[in-house]
Amino acid sequence: MKIKTGTEELITKYLFGDITEFEKEQLDNWIRNSPRHEEFFNHLRTNTSFRKRYEAYARIDSHQAWKHFKKRYCQISISSILLKYVAILILPIIIAGGWYLYTFSEKQISDNLTLGDAIQPGIPKATLILAGNHKQSLTPTYPKPVKVNHSITAIAQNGALIYPSPSSINIDVPQNQQTEIIENNTLTTDLGNEFRVTFEDGTTVHLNYNTEIRYPVKFSKTKRIVYLKGEAYFKIAKDARPFYVITDQGTIKQYGTEFNVNTFSPGRTEVALVKGSISITPQESTQEQLIEPGQLAHIEQKGNHISIYNVDLTPYIAWNEGRLIFENRTLENIVEILEHWYNVDISFGTPELKQLRFTGNMDRYATISPILKAIARTTNLQIKIEGREILITDN
Secondary structure, eight states: OOOOHHHHHHHHHHTTTTHHHHHHHHHHHHHOHHHHHHHHHHHHHHHHHHHHHHHHHHHHHHHHHHHHHHHHOSSSSSTHHHHHHHHHHHOOOOOBBBBOOOOSSOOOOOOGGGGGGGGGOOOOOOOEEGGGGEEEEEEESSSSEESSEEEEEEEEEEEEOOOOOOOGGOOOOOHHHHHHHOEEEEEOOOOOOOEEEETTTOOOEEOOSSOEEEEEESSSSSEEEEESEEEEEEOOOSSOOEEEOOOOOOOEEEESSSEEEESSSSTTTEEEESSSOOEEEETTTTOOOOTTTTEEEEEEEETTTEEEEEEEOHHGGGGGTTTEEEEEEEEEHHHHHHHHHHOOEESSSSSGGGGOOOEEEEETTTTHHHHHHHHHHHOEEEEETTTTTTEEEEE
C-alpha cells in the first residue's frame, strides 16, 4: 500500500512509541478514513512476529523511517553515552534467529559469551504432592503410571501429567462410598522448570516456573475449583460446571475458554483473556466483573480493585507458545525472567543499567547466548559469564 510521507512518519512514531496526542489523533483520523487503512495499520500493530512487523513496515519506506530517527536523535556523537541510551529506548531491537534491527556499528562480541551456549533453558519437571504430603518427582522420560489416590492412576509422559476421564476409570470402591472421597493433588514447579497437566474433565494447564496449582483428583458434580500461585495458561474444557481459578487476590470464573493467570507480582493477579469470556471477583468482594477477549485485567489486593486494559496480549501469553517477547521492558525485568527460566544469577555493575529498555522476540527453548549477545551488541555493555553467574557492566 502506498501512503503519504506524513502518514509514514506518524506510523513510524507510533511504532517507536514516540507519538504525541495531537499526532495520534491525526493517525486515528487516517485509520478511520478507510477500512483498508485500518486493516493495514492493525497488521503492523498486532503482528505476533516482530521480524514480520518490521519487514511489513519496511515495505512502506524504511529509509524514510531511519532518516527521521537520525534527524531527531543522532545530532550528537554516536560514542556518547546519552545517545547510546536514547537509541536503546527508541529503536526496537529484534531478537529472532540471530537477526538484529540495529544500525550502529557492532562492537566485537567477547568470546566469553559463547559460554552462554552451555546454559540451557528450563525443562519439563515438577513435583506432585499427594494426600499425606507424599511427593513424587515427575520428569520427561518414558510414560510412567502415577498413583494419584487410592483408586486412580494417571500417566506422566512428555512433560505432562494426564488424569483419566471418569468414563475410563475402573473403580472397585462401592458406589455409596465414592462420593465421600475428596482428595486434592498439588503440582509444583521450581526455577528452570515448567510442566503441563490434563485434569479428568479434559482441561489442560501449562505451568510456568515457580508455580503451584492445587486441585481435586476428581471435580465435584456442581463446580470445578483449582488454586493457583505463580503463572499458568488454561484451556478449559467445555462443561456445564463452572470452572474457578482462585488466587490470593481474587477468583476467575468461566465455563470454557483460554486465558493466562499470573500472580508473580506481589499483591496482584494478572489475567489475560484469549478466548471466550470470564468474570473476575476480588478476594473481599461479591461483585463480578466481566472481561472480553483481548483484555488484560489486574486484580489488586490493595484497595480490592480491578483494572481492565485493551492490549496486544502477545507478550503476555508468548511463553506458552515457546517464545519470550519483551515490549519496552526494562533490563531489570528481563533479567528477572531470564534468572527464573535459565536458573542463573545475573547482577549489574551499576544500578542505572537496570533501566535500559528493550523490545525483542526470542526462542524460549534456545540457550541464553542469543539474548546476551543481542544486549552486548546493542548497548556496548560488557557481559561476563562464570558458570551460572552473569555480570553486566558498562564500558
